[in-house]
Amino acid sequence: MTATLWASGCSTAPLDVGHATTAAVATGPRTATIPSADPIPVAESPTPRLPATVRTHDGHTVTVTDVSRIVALDRYGSYGTAVFALGLGRNLVGRDIATKFPAAAAVPLMTPGGTDANVEAIIAQRPTVVLTDASLPNAAVLERQLTSTGILVVVGDADRTVAGTDALLRFTAAALGVPGPGDQLTHRVDTQLADAKRAIPPDADRPRIAFVYARGTGLLILGGPGSGADSLIDAIGGRDAGTAAGLTDAFTSLTSEGLIKAAPDVLLMMSDGLASVGGVDGLLKVPGVAETPAGRNRRVIDMDDGELLSFGARTGDVAMALSRALYGPR
Known part of the structure; x- marks a missing residue:
């Protein structure tokens, strides 16, 4: 089963080109959302086969x-x-x-x-x-x-x-x-992930996307290899900016120098984290952000904290929602 997904606040416009950005990528802040706040069960009250x-x-x-x-x-x-x-x-x-x-x-x-x-x-x-x-x-x-x-x-x-x-x-x-429902669930997720791959515009380069974890301006962390966000970024046709910049740890304290070096085309954040720094306007006041291609074009994608890195039953939903937010409705 493939759910219909959408992203709010999407627009497309000429871009300030960064490392790998094309007009196929949407610009401006967007919130990636999935249609159902609750995970949709693949079975209603299945009978477990125990032990x-x-x-x-x-x-x-x-x-x-x-x-x-x-x-x-x-x-x-x-x-x-x-x-x-x-x-x-x-x-x-x-x-x-x-x-x-x-x-x-x-x-x-x-x-x-x-x-x-x-x-x-x-x-x-x-x-x-x-x-x-x-x-x-x-x-x-x-x-x-x-x-x-x-x-x-x-x-x-x-x-x-x-x-x-x-x-x-x-x-x-x-x-x-419940191995039977488990098979159904993995099939559903795999189908959604395949749909997310197909949603990548054929003419799109791989934009650099930086995952930034925030809890106020006093706690800002840049994702790198093994953060989990890097695999989501790859699934939607992007490149993890932290990894591309040479980070070796999954999470590294964010510095203005490190962010400028990463030069992300897009910033990816959890919604509560973005709110904790004062939204997009507050984020642009963080040293280094405004100097990146993402900052200059206000390219910030946020997603609910409980969804973005949940990994599992809604991974396909998340990938498709992020793809829509990144590239715009297609």
């Missing part, structure tokens, strides 16, 4: 016998989103802060500080299985404390890339005993 045995990323073999009370926790909201997309949203009794779509709003939050999970709060939910990975800072302590109380913990791979999406979804589906 389900899986090999976890930390090298253990675990057998899941009950998925009636699921806690899903990672930095990106990947597992919580997948649980809903697989049709098991009613079974979710605990979530991370990145699982923030409307259908999950009533599910108790287990990471009140943003990333560290509250062990006592998790135990209080009496989960039958906890899905998590090393993307949480206290992941090792969390697993040890939960398993000591008899709670089953399933540890997945913490890496997040477009290429790893199918494996993440199949692993989650297998652990929850």
Whole structure:
């Protein structure tokens, strides 16, 4: 199934040419959006085939016998989103802060500080299985404390890339005993990613796109290789500006010199992050931004914090929305 996607605020106009920009790329600020705030289930209340045995990323073999009370926790909201997309949203009794779509709003939050999970709060939910990975800072302590109380913990791979999406979804589906819906979900995402590839204009060069994470002007980070955003940028026909500029770390503190050297044609940000620096006007006051091709043309794409790097059930939706925002309606 392929969803219809759109982006608000798109326009096309002659551009100040940067490293690899053409008139095929839209100009001005845009917000990339997907049509459904909630992940669309591929099945309604599927019957899990249990017990389900899986090999976890930390090298253990675990057998899941009950998925009636699921806690899903990672930095990106990947597992919580997948649980809903697989049709098991009613079974979710605990979530991370990145699982923030409307259908999950009533599910108790287990990471009140943003990333560290509250062990006592998790135990209080009496989960039958906890899905998590090393993307949480206290992941090792969390697993040890939960398993000591008899709670089953399933540890997945913490890496997040477009290429790893199918494996993440199949692993989650297998652990929850719903491999059939897992196959349906991966097929849907793969179809959407293929659609996003086809949406790249044939005459477009590869614009340099810089992912900037912000929480006020005091915390500005430039994405590089392994940030996750780099794989999304590649999926929509762009080049990751941080990687092209020679960054070796996934995230590096943003400096005016580093940003000017990266010379992005487009800046990609989370919506809350953009708002935290005062929107596009405030962003242009950050040293170095106005001196980039992106700044000169106000080419800033923002997307909801809970969607942009969620990776998994909505990766295809995200890629298509970003493609529309980057190139404009086609």
